[in-house]
Ligand SMILES: Nc1ncnc2c1ncn2[C@@H]1O[C@H](COP(=O)(O)OP(=O)(O)O)[C@@H](O)[C@H]1O
Ligand SMILES: CC(C)(COP(=O)(O)O)[C@@H](O)C(=O)NCCC(=O)O
């Protein structure tokens with residue numbers, strides 16, 4: 549298997565992200581819809597496509613069909629109860645979003661310490677891991693999802709496109725919404741940090757996802773940011789298949 553012919557694809561609830569196996573981990577392309585990915589696949593000389601899908605099954609089916617037509621080997625990775633030295637705490641691992649499982653595997657490569665991996669996307673997910681054991685996690689609405697929920701349940705609350713860098717008190721509706729949702733997102737980070745600190749003297753928070761920038765002002769020296777840990781987890785499956 550040539551690593552420049554293996555495509556790794558992360559299909560979330562908002563956007564699609566991809567890179568080649570031999571690309572730099574930071575070199576991730578983000579697209580809003582499937583057509584842009586299809587155009588790329590049709591032009592690229594691929595042999596394998598690894599996919600993590602938590603979105604609509606129809607997207608996965610369309611990609612499987614395209615791969616079949618193009619004679620590309622299609623590998624849809626699923627959440628497992630045990631792999632790469634990590635044991636999942638879910639009684640029914642199939643219920644855990646494969647993006648969470650892969651983000652855990654991607655993060656586990658970055659540290660030997662107990663860690664929490666935070667993926668800030670449509671949802672913000674947190675998963676705690678120590679000594680190869682998944683200790684459970686959280687699922688909360690993401691920044692954009694929170695704003696949408698707030699607006700659809702109120703009459704006089706509005707939003708704008710502000711993506712705040714620093715948490716401040718605001719004096720205008722749109723700014724209050726942006727700051728409030730940022731406070732909630734950072735609250736997830738601080739709650740994870742407090743939980744880790746209570747259990748483990750040394751620990752690290754590793755964060756990723758489309759809204760990871762919103763967490764950078766909350767993080768400290770014990771935090772790591774990664775471009776896309778879901779894709780890094782997919783890379784582990786692809787590497788295992790090609791190099792054993
Ligand atoms: N250009 C953009 N288009 C859409 N969302 C964006 C964009 N830039 C940043 N975001 C933020 O990224 C979030 C989606 O993150 P992402 O990790 O791609 O989510 P998912 O994996 O759930 O598809 C959105 O909720 C939004 O707040
Ligand atoms: C929690 C999620 C919606 C996060 O998805 P994302 O924000 O990346 O689009 C996804 O991991 C999912 O659908 N999970 C299934 C439920 C579970 O993990 O228990």
Ligand SMILES: [K+]
Nearest residue numbers: 667669671673
């Ligand atoms: K997420």
